Amino acid sequence: MAPKKQQKKTVPTVYDYSGLETGMRLQVESEGSYYAAEVVQVSTSKNRSKAPIKISYKAKGYEGYDEWVGGDRVRCKALKVEKPPPQEKKEKATFKLNYFPITALGEPIRATLALAGIPFENDVVPGDRWKDLKPTLPDGSQMPILHATQGENTEMMFQSRAILRYVGSIGSYKGVRLYPTGPKARYYCDEVIEMVEDFRPKFASTFDIKDQAEKEAARKALVQPDGAMYPGMMKLNERLGKFPFAAGDKPSIADVYVVIVCFMFQQPTFLDGFPDDTYKDMPNITALKDKLMALPPLKEYYKDAEGIRAPFKVA
Numbered sequence: 001m002a003p004k005k006q007q008k009k010t011v012p013t014v015y016d017y018s019g020l021e022t023g024m025r026l027q028v029e030s031e032g033s034y035y036a037a038e039v040v041q042v043s044t045s046k047n048r049s050k051a052p053i054k055i056s057y058k059a060k061g062y063e064g065y066d067e068w069v070g071g072d073r074v075r076c077k078a079l080k081v082e083k084p085p086p087q088e089k090k091e092k093a094t095f096k097l098n099y100f101p102i103t104a105l106g107e108p109i110r111a112t113l114a115l116a117g118i119p120f121e122n123d124v125v126p127g128d129r130w131k132d133l134k135p136t137l138p139d140g141s142q143m144p145i146l147h148a149t150q151g152e153n154t155e156m157m158f159q160s161r162a163i164l165r166y167v168g169s170i171g172s173y174k175g176v177r178l179y180p181t182g183p184k185a186r187y188y189c190d191e192v193i194e195m196v197e198d199f200r201p202k203f204a205s206t207f208d209i210k211d212q213a214e215k216e217a218a219r220k221a222l223v224q225p226d227g228a229m230y231p232g233m234m235k236l237n238e239r240l241g242k243f244p245f246a247a248g249d250k251p252s253i254a255d256v257y258v259v260i261v262c263f264m265f266q267q268p269t270f271l272d273g274f275p276d277d278t279y280k281d282m283p284n285i286t287a288l289k290d291k292l293m294a295l296p297p298l299k300e301y302y303k304d305a306e307g308i309r310a311p312f313k314v315a
């Protein structure tokens, strides 16, 4: 007889078969009904662990049918259910972020933690301290570094966008994960982050320009209509018109990334040379900043912002 289809259980029940003995009478479920049966054998073999009781049906009309069954199909006082061991309470992780006193790649992580309401130690590392710290870290280490501590263990996490996605995966705003879980929304989120990456690195070569005036002119040129960063910024601006937020109608790490990274390229910023009207042709970028920074946790986080963070403060 075919067993009744089992309902999916989240915590599997563990049965204690030690009280069952050959010859014991019991009731066995088959296709939704219970039938009288007798224990023929109780196996301790590993490959019988799911259905270790061999029974022989005794109900009228079914005599002679034998079957291997598990505790889930049996009613018998001698069959006990093992209490699952008490789940160890996982200690909550605590976080510390190392980053320079600038916005750049660290600030999207800070802002995401703030938006998600995840407390963290904002360990701001100035250049001279970084010089001492770097040799103590694994070769090639760069900031931002997120230190995630759980109990006795601390893990150092590197790579800003990987950290951002991690933080967005554990953090939510109004019950919605900041790194979307749905495949399409996650695609939209990553799409926008990658669009930012299409133009963001193009300013890096200006660090090599020794002459200050020349460096500032080169940066200004990057965001003019014939500059190398402008087309990517325009494309992003257009894409941001598609939904209320970058990945749909809820905020995500993509919004945080767009806003914080884009505002590296408009004064006030730590990168001198960029103008104060970079986004004059790109209203969706500015509108997204205003909308994102008006969300209560970010409004609170940036309420006293000044200098290079002043653009993130909303009235």
Ligand SMILES: N[C@@H](CCC(=O)N[C@@H](CS)C(=O)NCC(=O)O)C(=O)O
Binding pocket: 104, 105, 134, 141, 142, 143, 144, 158, 159, 160, 161
């Ligand atoms: N791909 C890395 C790049 C990190 C990076 O370039 N970090 C810079 C600051 S934005 C840094 O730590 N520079 C100092 C150094 O390399 O010693 C990431 O996204 O985290």
